[in-house]
Every structure is written in structure tokens, then in C-alpha cells.
Amino acid sequence: MPPAAATLGFEFLDADPDAGWIEVAFAATDAFTNPMGEVLGGFLAAMLFDTVGPALLATLDPDEFQTTLEFKSSFLRPARPGRLIGHGRVVHRDGQLAFLDATLADVAGILATATATARVTRNP
Secondary structure, eight states, rough: OOHHHTTTOOEEEEETTTTEEEEEEEEEOGGOTTTTTTTTHHHHHHHHHHHHHHHHHSSSSSEEEEEEEEEEEEEEOOOEEEEEEEEEEEEEEEEEEEEEEEEEEEEEEEEEEEEEEEEEEOOO
């Protein structure tokens, strides 16, 4: 597991590579919070980033990798420390380009969303 994913408490839950989706979990700790006790948006964005990337990676051949060309996140409501669930999917892939989206939720519902565009490359 990449060190950044480990820092976020990344946990693989489920995936369907043929359908192009993945479900993961994160452990948002008190170390991720602002003075109001809310998880900083930068950590939520990192969690979303670590959801859309693996959604595409799960669909790739062993000699392929992806690079992110564009990433946008939207924060819908404050997040508190605890277990957060990410759902990512490949919306559309056309050759080397892939369009992705993700949601991040707690037990009360969706906290944040993201979209991304990625390029599929070959490993050297």
C-alpha cells in the first residue's frame, strides 16, 4: 500500500473491475481535524483522489498505470472523524482517456464528491 493511502487509513472493501467501480474505506482521525473538530477538506480531497484512482486501476492490465490530468472536489457538508466510505467508478473510457467520479460518505450520507480525468499509460 502506498504510504499516502496508509496515512489516510485506506481499506479496500469491494470492486467490480468489469463494471468499473470500487468501494473503499478510510479512517479519518482527530489528527485530520481543524479547530472546529471537522476533517479538513484537503484530507477529504485526498480520500476522494485515493478512490477515483483505484477505481480506474482496478480495470487496467498489469502493465498499465494511470496519471491524473484533472481533479475537482466538492464538499457538501462537514465531516467528523470516523470511518468514511468511498465509492468510485469509471464513468467513461475512450482509449487512453478515462473519466471518473467518486463520493465520500459517513453513516448519515454523502459528505463530498469528486470528478477526475486520467490518462492510461504503460509502465516502463
